[in-house]
Amino acid sequence: MNVIEIKDLTYTYPGASGPTLDHMDLAVEKGDFLAIIGNNGCGKSTLCKIMNGLIPHFITGDMEGSVLVDGKDTKTMSVGEIAGKVGYVYQDFENQIVRPTVLDDASYACMNYAMPDYLERGRKALRQCGLEGREQEYIWQLSGGQTHLLALAGAVSLEPDVLILDEPIAQLDPRHADLIYGVLKNLNEKWGKTIIVIEHHTEYIADYCRHVALLKDGHTEWVLPSAEALRRVDELQACNIFPPQVTIAAHQMKKEGMLADGMTLPTTLEEGKKAFGHLFFRRETLNLETKKENAAANKKTAADGNLAAAVTPAAKFQNVSVSYRAVKGEAKKIFRNLNLEIRKGEKIALIGSNGAGKSTLMKLMTGLIRPAEGEVWLKDRSIRDTKPEELSRTISLVYQNPEEMFIKDSIESDIAFAMQARHAKDWQERTEALLCRFRLSELKDRDGRLLSGGQMRRASLAIGIALNPEILLLDEPTANLDIATRKEIMRTLNEMKDITDTVIIATHDMQLVCEWAERIIVLCEGRVVADGSRNEIFGNREVTERTGIRPPEIFDMGKILNPGAFCYTIQEFRQQFGCGCV
Amino acid sequence: MESLEVNFQIYHYWRSKCAMKGEKMMQKLSDNILDKLSMDFLRNQVLKNAYGNDDTFIAKLDPRILLVWYLFFALVPWFVDQVPFLLGAFLLVAATTVMARVAGLVLALFVVGVFSQTGYLFLVSLLFGGNGETIFPLLILTLKVATVSLASVTVFSGLDPDRLSNGLMWFGCPERLSFSISYAYRILPMLMEEFQNVLLSYRLRGNAPDGSTLSGKIRYLIYQIKVIVHAFYPLMLNTAKRSRTTVEALELKGYRNAATSPAVKKLKLSSLKIGYDDMLFVAVSFLWMALTIFAAFLFR
Numbered sequence: 001m002n003v004i005e006i007k008d009l010t011y012t013y014p015g016a017s018g019p020t021l022d023h024m025d026l027a028v029e030k031g032d033f034l035a036i037i038g039n040n041g042c043g044k045s046t047l048c049k050i051m052n053g054l055i056p057h058f059i060t061g062d063m064e065g066s067v068l069v070d071g072k073d074t075k076t077m078s079v080g081e082i083a084g085k086v087g088y089v090y091q092d093f094e095n096q097i098v099r100p101t102v103l104d105d106a107s108y109a110c111m112n113y114a115m116p117d118y119l120e121r122g123r124k125a126l127r128q129c130g131l132e133g134r135e136q137e138y139i140w141q142l143s144g145g146q147t148h149l150l151a152l153a154g155a156v157s158l159e160p161d162v163l164i165l166d167e168p169i170a171q172l173d174p175r176h177a178d179l180i181y182g183v184l185k186n187l188n189e190k191w192g193k194t195i196i197v198i199e200h201h202t203e204y205i206a207d208y209c210r211h212v213a214l215l216k217d218g219h220t221e222w223v224l225p226s227a228e229a230l231r232r233v234d235e236l237q238a239c240n241i242f243p244p245q246v247t248i249a250a251h252q253m254k255k256e257g258m259l260a261d262g263m264t265l266p267t268t269l270e271e272g273k274k275a276f277g278h279l280f281f282r283r284e285t286l287n288l289e290t291k292k293e294n295a296a297a298n299k300k301t302a303a304d305g306n307l308a309a310a311v312t313p314a315a316k317f318q319n320v321s322v323s324y325r326a327v328k329g330e331a332k333k334i335f336r337n338l339n340l341e342i343r344k345g346e347k348i349a350l351i352g353s354n355g356a357g358k359s360t361l362m363k364l365m366t367g368l369i370r371p372a373e374g375e376v377w378l379k380d381r382s383i384r385d386t387k388p389e390e391l392s393r394t395i396s397l398v399y400q401n402p403e404e405m406f407i408k409d410s411i412e413s414d415i416a417f418a419m420q421a422r423h424a425k426d427w428q429e430r431t432e433a434l435l436c437r438f439r440l441s442e443l444k445d446r447d448g449r450l451l452s453g454g455q456m457r458r459a460s461l462a463i464g465i466a467l468n469p470e471i472l473l474l475d476e477p478t479a480n481l482d483i484a485t486r487k488e489i490m491r492t493l494n495e496m497k498d499i500t501d502t503v504i505i506a507t508h509d510m511q512l513v514c515e516w517a518e519r520i521i522v523l524c525e526g527r528v529v530a531d532g533s534r535n536e537i538f539g540n541r542e543v544t545e546r547t548g549i550r551p552p553e554i555f556d557m558g559k560i561l562n563p564g565a566f567c568y569t570i571q572e573f574r575q576q577f578g579c580g581c582v
Numbered sequence: 583m584e585s586l587e588v589n590f591q592i593y594h595y596w597r598s599k600c601a602m603k604g605e606k607m608m609q610k611l612s613d614n615i616l617d618k619l620s621m622d623f624l625r626n627q628v629l630k631n632a633y634g635n636d637d638t639f640i641a642k643l644d645p646r647i648l649l650v651w652y653l654f655f656a657l658v659p660w661f662v663d664q665v666p667f668l669l670g671a672f673l674l675v676a677a678t679t680v681m682a683r684v685a686g687l688v689l690a691l692f693v694v695g696v697f698s699q700t701g702y703l704f705l706v707s708l709l710f711g712g713n714g715e716t717i718f719p720l721l722i723l724t725l726k727v728a729t730v731s732l733a734s735v736t737v738f739s740g741l742d743p744d745r746l747s748n749g750l751m752w753f754g755c756p757e758r759l760s761f762s763i764s765y766a767y768r769i770l771p772m773l774m775e776e777f778q779n780v781l782l783s784y785r786l787r788g789n790a791p792d793g794s795t796l797s798g799k800i801r802y803l804i805y806q807i808k809v810i811v812h813a814f815y816p817l818m819l820n821t822a823k824r825s826r827t828t829v830e831a832l833e834l835k836g837y838r839n840a841a842t843s844p845a846v847k848k849l850k851l852s853s854l855k856i857g858y859d860d861m862l863f864v865a866v867s868f869l870w871m872a873l874t875i876f877a878a879f880l881f882r
Contacts, residue, residue, distance in 0.1 A: 095827035112836030114845040404779040418787035
């Protein structure tokens with residue numbers, strides 16, 4: 001039985017020139033776990049709002065065709081009635097939470113629809129979403145993943161048959177992402193809910209979803225079982241969707257004749273084991289790679305040895321302790337006796353789970369937070385007595401949320417702002433050059449807030465390097481971006497390598513870490529638990545298990561096939577396991 | 583408590599650096615005072631004020647009882663001039679304020695507010711030929727203002743916003759008002775955080791005037807005020823962008839439905855119950871005030 005049926009639906013936003021959804025048909029079976037994928041702007045979010053009745057009841061516009069939820073037309077139902085059947089979790093879920101305590105928020109909808117047992121329903125929803133025992137906590141005590149689960153519980157409390165989630169794991173580290181999908185799986189299997197996710201992470205689709213619907217230009221291209229859908233590598237890539245790395249690797253190797261022509265492409269590690277099992281691991285390629293890396297490292301240590309006495313580090317943390325004020329009770333300690341040295345010219349990735357102290361470390365360096373004990377040094381001076389304004393000449397921080405960097409009404413004046421304030425002589429030419437370099441010239445008069453995700457990031461990067469800082473700090477530069485935009489930003493970051501000096505990136509994005517960083521620092525509970533090259537970090541089981549960091553899928557695939565393998569990209573995988581010549 | 587802790591940290595830092603010269607230490611101190619008045623501090627105080635004291639005796643009282651209690655202490659002192667009565671009332675509300683564990687910032691504002699009011703009146707009266715005797719009626723006025731203010735502080739800061747708004751709703755205030763109160767407390771910390779970040783953007787990219795000389799300090803102050811004003815524009819735009827989701831979510835959660843439904847109101851108010859503690863509170867307040875009235879008659 002179909003719980004949602006969309007027939008020949010065309011919808012145009014008020015004032016828009018063309019329809020966002022164009023003759024769309026979609027049927028969702030009861031009890032399904034469906035992933036909706038598609039290019040940016042193909043109408044995914046609009047589709048969600050059609051299914052939960054916000055369109056046409058709250059957002060007007062031109063709507064033709066029919067939407068049936070549980071056999072009833074949404075036009076004849078009220079928003080409340082639909083909310084009882086279809087729950088929705090936004091991508092910016094923290095704005096969806098309106099009450100101060102956990103139980104309050106989870107039961108709020110039930111109370112508003114005058115259900116006498118609203119508290120009981122809230123408690124049940126919290127149980128279903130794995131938040132049992134946190135009923136009385138305040139929402140700002142929750143981590144990002146828990147906040148997401150609370151938003152989900154708020155929707156679940158009305159006991160809808162269908163739950164829709166818009167990019168549930170975009171901002172989360174892998175451990176929290178697993179948690180969310182674990183809860184969804186449980187809701188689907190144990191409680192019989194139909195789950196619909198908009199998802200870019202195809203690895204998760206392969207592991208959890210039953211079907212995949214591809215949207216293209218406002219209509220449904222196809223709906224297929226997920227494994228089959230993910231095997232359509234060329235078609236997906238044409239829509240800027242990247243299938244799991246194992247699938248892409250197998251696809252490329254099949255094309256080159258390294259794998260049998262008739263084989264089915266693997267989509268999960270399990271299937272990958274079978275598909276690649278017969279491949280021979282070429283240790284000599286690895287030796288080549290490691291030799292290169294070792295040589296580079298040796299050169300560096302030699303250089304370090306020579307210069308260590310003469311050159312002071314770019315930044316240094318000496319026995320630093322930091323604590324935050326808590327609303328209640330003891331102040332929360334973020335760092336306890338942190339010691340760390342950052343050398344000039346290093347490209348560092350700072351990783352660790354949400355709340356491990358990555359942002360705090362960056363704010364310490366910019367002087368925005370002062371340590372309770374210990375000293376932070378930039379080059380040869382302690383910054384305890386220096387105002388952040390003064391430090392901004394040597395160090396620059398790009399926030400995780402680019403909106404907070406836009407303080408003028410066009411990105412051109414935003415980029416020029418810092419240079420103008422400092423009366424830089426050639427600020428006009430330099431602004432021009434930066435706009436050009438980050439491909440923003442055509443957008444220069446637009447307000448930064450109104451740009452797309454990728455454009456906003458590029459603009460914030462341009463603002464960050466406008467003053468030519470000696471140290472550039474980037475907080476999660478690829479968070480909340482779809483994979484195509486992420487790749488674009490990664491390319492930009494790689495291009496920036498020649499014009500920046502010391503760069504530190506805090507991130508959850510392990511592909512970025514593996515492809516960009518030269519040194520990786522792992523933070524866990526306010527301490528540096530590992531510090532080294534990617535082989536040293538990802539090759540160390542103890543570290544990865546303890547901190548919950550996860551290397552790219554293809555790395556795990558290599559390790560499963562041969563514990564001695566170190567492949568971080570699909571290309572390296574092909575080199576190390578392909579039997580043809582390289 | 584918390585400021586004590588911070589000071590303790592500073593003290594430790596000093597001890598470890600005892601070689602530092604006294605002059606430098608003074609500068610440290612003034613830096614830290616400035617630091618305390620940061621957005622982060624304000625945000626913390628707002629949260630603390632709203633939710634940090636929800637386990638006190640006062641916070642657990644029935645909001646309706648407290649509102650009636652407040653009505654008495656907000657109105658009666660204005661019409662009474664007997665010092666014993668006023669002093670008694672003041673002591674009582676001072677005690678409840680202590681019991682409600684009100685956040686430090688609110689108390690500081692209270693002290694500054696009350697004494698600047700009457701202090702300046704005293705100066706004005708001196709200017710117009712008053713003398714030491716003028717201070718007595720002014721002290722009575724101060725006592726009245728202080729009593730009324732502390733009563734408000736107890737009720738509005740000691741109760742958490744949700745209980746307060748439920749109490750107001752019982753007395754017939756519209757649902758929208760009570761929702762606004764609790765939602766404001768929900769959104770305020772977020773707004774302050776955002777504002778803090780926008781301000782930081784200005785600080786990091788702007789070029790602050792050098793604040794080492796006196797005129798430089800004044801220019802620095804003017805610069806800071808300018809930046810704060812400028813920062814409102816991006817704050818408003820960012821908030822507008824965020825609130826779109828919130829408005830839609832409220833619609834989905836049936837907020838509009840609830841605002842007009844008497845059943846929902848009944849459901850909300852059913853959580854209000856008058857208990858033993860409420861009786862005790864009323865009885866003690868009543869007895870104490872009776873005692874002060876009796877004292878007032880004795881001393882007349």
